[in-house]
Amino acid sequence: MSDGAAYWSDKIKEIEEHRSVANERYRRWSSTTLARWNKKTNYKEVPRYNSSGIKLKEIYTSEDLMQDHEDKNLGMPGEFPFTRGIYPNMYRGRLWTMRMFSGFGSPEDTNKRLKYLIKHGETGLSIAFDMPTLYGFDCDNPRADGEVGKCGVNVSTLKDMEIMFDGIDLSKISTSMTINAPAIVLTAMYFAIAKKQGVPLDRIAGTVQADILKEYIAQKEWVYPPEAHIRLIRDMMVYCTHNAPKWNYISISGYHIREAGASAVQELAFTLADGFYYVDMGIKAGLSVDDFSPRLSFFFNSSINFFEEIAKLRAARRIWAKVMREKYGARKERSLLLRFHTQTSGYTLTWQQPLNNIIRTTIEAMAAVIGGTQSLHTNSYDEAWALPSEQAVKVALRTQQIIAEESGIPDVIDPLGGSYYIEWLTDEMEKQAYSYFEKIEQMGGILEAVKSGYIQREIANTSYRRQQRLERGEEVMVGVNKYVEEEKEPINILRISKEAENIQRRRLKDIRSKRDPIKVKEALNELKRAMEDENENLMPYYIKAVEQYATLEELTEIGREVYGTWKEPTIV
């Protein structure tokens, strides 16, 4: 097994060498039967490509499979390389978690929505925060004006979290929090609430997104320079490995990378490249690979290109398993499993003819399930206009339930396994991902590639090319550039009132007056001192500070004082 970029080129060679050379069946058919038919019907061949720019033949046959395909590359569910699924009985044993991304307005509003969803059958919680919270601003910061509660729930202190989780037993349900720059603060708050509920930390289950690399690449929710955020992730990783073994301290994400305009292969490659970086980070922090990697979790997009998405997810599992075993020497099986949450693609939703979005979400959800996701969020049909209304989010949830209970899809594991097309496409995407890894390695690693702007520029170019194809009509979005209607369907969208902002500001003022200012200052100073020492683990300091009701912005400011801020390189 070779090191560095050579490892990746070896893996590419492996695939190429095992590819079948024969192409007889297709050649015979396409030059005779197909050619005759096309001539007779006057059909002029238009080449088809998927989102990754991979050219698609009209049909795939056994000659498109790799030699020794089933044994070498496919395996069985629950067996290396896990292409067919990470658990032996997949959805027969346990359905995917139905986890609807939610949050808006005040914590009271969100608490109500969470309970509504639980009542209607969601099996895991997922919290969306508003823009001020995501960037570490308190609700009374002038920049937060007009933004409080608009994109998600507003959280400025522990009190907000207490209200949001009021009446929800954290020992009985797992929670995913989509928060990145201040991930460690929100994690600290969640742990503090668990403490208040009397739930021991080692029973707390859930996820915090925290993946800062994809922020620099796509979502852009960072505050500090990369090294600072990476240190915070390291601290969460180490702390949770020792104290909160059921907590996924990171959700290595491709969803946002795809939404920013990347193709499926780019999403696959950049996400896993980020993942490898975090593995390197954990090892550098002195942890054994088998100790921390079982809790690395992933988050993928499920877009509208049905088969491409399924192949992408299968390729992701296979690549992760191979690399973890071969390159990182992981021994335990749990270290090889790529566990992931999926969200259907927001970018594919249209504001025109919103009911069409139900169909899109359904197709995307099916791809995620056939692709073997552990957890799924389905978008609501009105999300191109606003945050989901109650009615719309219920339909989105029912989409999952109908797939689960009526369609029969979960009854057989990896039902498309063995399909010539799917297997060929999985192999092809795996190979292209290795090419990207090789290139990134030659650039000095993913962090360098991100700091220089290379990854971001790749994505911006792919995105622009796609828009140009749409403009030319080479790609279609129904209702947008084809089957366009003049009248707009009236739908009742969710309106977030300014009231949430007022409630939050009043509450924050109240908290500031009631908390012990000396204890807060002490906690903040201790945090700062610890932050200046690279070897300190900051998690306990954050927990202490949030318990004293230090605010999100006060805590974020400490990091700014120690580490400064960061501006992204030129992308356009």
Next chain:
Amino acid sequence: MKPERRNLEYSEKMNKEELVEGILRGDRRAVSRAISILEASINAELSRFILNSIYPHTGKSQIIGITGPPGVGKSTMIGKLCELLVEQGSNLAVLAVDASSPFTNGSILGNRIRMQSDLTKSGVYMRSLSTHGVSGGLSRAVWEATSVLEAAGHDTILVETVGAGQADLDILELADTIAVVLAPGLGDELQAIKAGIMEIGNIFIVNKKDREGAYLSMKEIEDILSINPGKGWNPPVVGTNSLTGEGFDELIRYISEHNRYEKDNGGKKRRRVYNTILMAVKMRLDSMVAEELEVVRERLSAEEQLHSRNPYEIADEYLKEDVKRLISFAK
């Protein structure tokens, strides 16, 4: 001039005297609008008025030209330099020159610097200029913009160009101090950019000082420079690290030393007068040529028998008449 208008921001409803008065007051809107007017140069009389009025207020600032090949971390270096200059109390202005698309004529401007610093937040005036869309040449537009900025009270003006082409050299020659940014390990590129740039550089900056080979690169540059020992000013080579701020104190010191050197030797004054005359003549000639070409275009579109004759003969005929016209303009 009506007294109650004195401190209001310039608006397009004001007249040209008020525009100039706004420039001298340092009003951003007036400065900005004046630069646009000069850039477009559609109104020769107005441009002349502005330049004549502000000329007495120019000559005191230091114009620093910064250039270097792509990939040397120039923008981060400039960002850091600006930050420190502002901290030291400079009333700084930045002109960023970009190349526009040769196909579509459009461009995305000044992103590099804008992305690397909080210039706007710290009150620095930043303006982007692109290679197209500027009548009569980019160097004239840049020169006139620096005059406006000088008259507005900016003591230091950074002019940043993208590369090492001829157009960039033309612009850079307008500067009092030219800083060339390089990065370690450029190797072959160092040889390629040697022509021209190395000759006019007054200060050489080797950025990313902590990278491997930084020391070697500084030595290499020093060797090249010592082959042509300049008379008087020996261009120093400074190593900088934009992340840590290392080397920047030295750089700023050299910048101000060179400023003093140019002032003491009269080189700056001489160059200023030279450039002003050159640009003024160029502007006049450019507008004359533009007008002339318009006349030719009109005649050509009216001309019926274009194909039947040798185009060069036709051109010669037109030129004979052009020269007659131009001579009459000059009177």
Next chain:
Amino acid sequence: MEPGKNQRLFKDKPIKVLLAKPGIDGHDRGMFVLAKAFRDAGMDVIYAGLLPTPEEVVDTAVNEDVDVIALSLLNGAHLTVFKKVVDLMTKRGIDDIAVVGGGTIPDEDKPKLEKMGISGNYGPGTPLSVIIEHITERAIEARKKKLGIQ
């Protein structure tokens, strides 16, 4: 949308547009697409970067003397934040720079924005040619105002 076709008024100086998201919104996919599209349509584009404040947006627009400010927000805060930009411009007496809006803007908010002087207000999926045409229209208006100097 041929490159440079709409440039007759701008023969010597192309349309200059400032692209900005003046609120807390890091979703920049659309900004990059628009920047490239405007450039390919022959315009000079200034991109305001991530998380500029309304003050920074107006300062940049003035310093660069743009013809149009193109504001976009996907975070629902458009009524509050776009208004901040327009109010700053009014306070400074700037009326020769046009403001065009876009993003996730419900139909019922559009008249309110138009009243502030913000036109367009295009949602995602709007054809680029439509946006470019509108920006060009408003740029011509603004440029005519700017040239009204004695």
